Amino acid sequence: xxxxxxxxxxxxxxxxxxxxxxxxxxxxxxxxxxxxxxxxxxxxxxxxxxxxxxxxxxxxxxxxxxxxxxxxxxxxxxxxxxxxxxxxxxxxxxxxxxxxxxxxxxxxxxxxxxxxxxxxxxxxxxxxxxxxxxxxxxxxxxxxxxxxxxxxxxxxxxxxxxxxxxxxxxxxxxxxxxxxxxxxxxxxxxxxxxxxxxxxxxxxxxxxxxxxxxxxxxxxxxxxxxxxxxxxxxxxxxxxxxxxxxxxxxxxxxxx
Ligand code: 6PG
Numbered sequence: 001x002x003x004x005x006x007x008x009x010x011x012x013x014x015x016x017x018x019x020x021x022x023x024x025x026x027x028x029x030x031x032x033x034x035x036x037x038x039x040x041x042x043x044x045x046x047x048x049x050x051x052x053x054x055x056x057x058x059x060x061x062x063x064x065x066x067x068x069x070x071x072x073x074x075x076x077x078x079x080x081x082x083x084x085x086x087x088x089x090x091x092x093x094x095x096x097x098x099x100x101x102x103x104x105x106x107x108x109x110x111x112x113x114x115x116x117x118x119x120x121x122x123x124x125x126x127x128x129x130x131x132x133x134x135x136x137x138x139x140x141x142x143x144x145x146x147x148x149x150x151x152x153x154x155x156x157x158x159x160x161x162x163x164x165x166x167x168x169x170x171x172x173x174x175x176x177x178x179x180x181x182x183x184x185x186x187x188x189x190x191x192x193x194x195x196x197x198x199x200x201x202x203x204x205x206x207x208x209x210x211x212x213x214x215x216x217x218x219x220x221x222x223x224x225x226x227x228x229x230x231x232x233x234x235x236x237x238x239x240x241x242x243x244x245x246x247x248x249x250x251x252x253x254x255x256x
Contacts, residue, residue: 006236008215010245014203017239018051021199022061024237025052025142028197032141033066040130042073042143042187044154045088048201049144050095057096067102071130075143075192076155077110079119079183086181087112110185116172119185124170127191137169140195147202148177151210151224155186158223165189165228189228198229198236205243214238 011017025041032039043049055061072092080086082093089109097107108126111119127137145153152158156165157175164171169191174182192198202211214226215238221227229236 005231006215006238008238008240008245010240010242013241013243014048014051017201017203017241018049018055020239021049021052021144021201022055024197024199024239025056026061026065028142029065029070032196033069037069039066039070039142040073040138040140041070042075042140042192042195043088043092044075044144044146044201045078045091046146046148048146048203050091052144052201053092053095057099062096062100065100067100068106070102070106071138072097072102072107073127073140074108074110075145076184076186077112077119078181079112079116079185080181081113082109084112110170112185116183116185120168120170120172123185124168127169135194137191137194140191142197142199143192143195145192145198145200145226145229147200147207147210147214147226149206149210150177151213151226152177153200153226153229154192155184156189156225156228158225160222161228189230192229193231193234195231195234197234198231200226200236200238200240202238202244203241205246207244208246211238211240211244 029039074088077088078086082090110123130138147153150158155173165188168188170187173184173186176182213224219227
């Protein structure tokens with residue numbers, strides 16, 4: 001991976017990376033609102049961001065962030081209803097969105113209850129409706145992403161790269177990952193790689209090999225989908241706890 005374009009920060013544990021993520025989110029949000037009047041934020045699913053989300057639900061973040069100017073999206077969703085425990089948007093709602101003054105009209109969830117291809121088309125249209133002068137979809141100010149121990153991120157899973165992934169903003173996929181719902185809808189690298197900022201949150205020793213592959217290569221986009229995330233003109237920060245960072249080696253960030 002090009003060393004110029006990313007930064008790796010290793011902190012002791014999940015609490016520490018979550019605190020650092022909340023602080024960075026705050027800086028990026030305030031900067032976006034002061035420059036452009038709006039903050040476009042993309043959330044991830046999975047268990048890792050729950051600690052961050054709970055921090056956002058309480059002061060200082062619940063009161064100091066520019067919530068009324070924040071537009072909230074998801075990088076991926078499972079094909080389940082909003083009230084399912086497996087719903088990424090349901091999780092974010094329960095853990096912080098219900099507690100902060102973000103207008104409900106600013107919350108743009110993926111319709112997990114719809115047939116996945118329809119949900120993908122619907123979300124693609126929604127993203128296009130938010131396009132600004134810079135392109136055909138919003139240039140997100142900040143995208144949070146997680147990392148699976150198989151190297152997936154969002155719902156971009158190992159295997160051949162479909163044509164749809166190269167020319168659609170959002171697509172439906174099926175994936176076998178633990179006991180999680182196999183049917184999903186995901187933003188593609190086309191949408192993700194135009195972000196101004198991407199923050200990966202990575203915690204736990206079972207992520208160590210995937211993290212090492214993401215940071216140190218060799219490049220194998222089919223085996224390690226996380227390597228497909230390379231923002232064209234944005235900044236990537238990896239917030240990693242010590243358990244996850246154990247295999248990546250000091251060389252990965254010695255010169256950063
Ligand atoms: C999802 C995701 C997914 C997630 C990783 C890591 O919907 O599951 O957005 O990409 O971030 O699977 O999940 P954990 O944080 O639970 O390890």
